[in-house]
Amino acid sequence: MLTVEMTAQPTRVADAEPAVPLEAVFAAVLPAWLAHQGDPMSIKDPVSGRYRFVNAEMGALLQRPPASVVGLSDNDLFDGPTATNFRSADLSAQGSATATVSDHRFEWAGLRRDYSVWRLVLEVAGQHYLCSVWRDQGANRLKEAQLRSALEQLEREQRANETLRREIKDQGTRDAASGLFTRPHFEDQLRREVDLSMREHREFSLVLIEVDPWGDAVRQLGEGAQQKIIESVGRLLRSNTRAMDASCHLEAARFAVLLSGVGLATAHGRMEQLRRQCATQIVMLDSQELRFTVSIGLASFPHTAHTRDELTLACEQAVAQARTRGNHVSLASIRFEDN
Secondary structure, eight states: OOOOOOOSOOOOOOTTSOOOOHHHHHHHHHHHHHHTTTSOEEEEOTTTOOEEEEOHHHHHHHTSOHHHHTTOOHHHHSOHHHHHHHHHHHHHHHTOSSOEEEEEEEEETTEEEEEEEEEEEEEETTEEEEEEEEEEOHHHHHHHHHHHHHHHHHHHHHHHHHHHHHHHHHTTTBOTTTSSBOHHHHHHHHHHHHHHHHHHTOOEEEEEEEEOOOOHHHHHHTHHHHHHHHHHHHHHHHHTSOTTSEEEEEETTEEEEEETTOOHHHHHHHHHHHHHHHHHOOEEETTEEEOOOEEEEEEEETTTOSSHHHHHHHHHHHHHHHHHHSSOEEEOOOOOOOO
8 A cells, every 4th residue: 555645736626616625536536546647637527527627747638737727628628529529438437336447539739649548436525526547548559559560470471481382382383474384284284184084074174375466565675575464364364263273384475274174165254254354454564554465275175075185186276266366265166976
């Protein structure tokens, strides 16, 4: 138990309100006062809401001499919504038999303020007093924000490490320029898909994609512009295919996609969407807009071919037909067996 001898007299209310000496009120709230030394504190008349006392810290918060605040209400000091918020919290405290704590965030003197306010109504010699202690939460909120930022950074680093582990695992199977599978890996996937289709009697589709001849702007900017377009096609392919599919950068401006369990009609719908996306895609390089289109050929197994070589040939023929028109999707012919 702390014992404190009060040597300074509190600021008194104007003579308009005869009142019990505030020393008695101070004695009642002294334990809480001591726990919050250095915080803004005030005593109000609960009925009128007018200040009876403010300490130096409260005066500093209000940017007024403490004596000049006595006799004023929150309506005299704050904007309407803020004053209403404070008054509502004061009334809630009056209806409570114990201390209440409420958070207040408001603009004052051009700064964003963040306070937790402890309120308690005391009865002293038959009169009631609303005592408040203001605790600045700005530093605590900053620490919380810093902690959240640190945790988010840790989470990002964990995700980055996981991505790095996957990339290390994928080394040798993915093309650095497009992020797609390399040709050897794609060929392995294609062989497995053919074997699976023959065992389970299900279809799949093979897609060949070629970027149409470069426009003047791309040719003028050279290899850097072509690389940007290759990267763009890679992103579009990754976003338009499923995890079970395989997208490959074969060479130069040529790509392939293996659509597992997908028939010719569904594959055509997906690739038509890809073609439109490519035609509307804008690639920026050196403040210049680069545009491109693609030609796409489709074939399916086993409807357009019965072997892997036949499938590849049918798809080559389809993309060659698409190239003659440019910015087009062509389907390989479906084979019909003689009875």
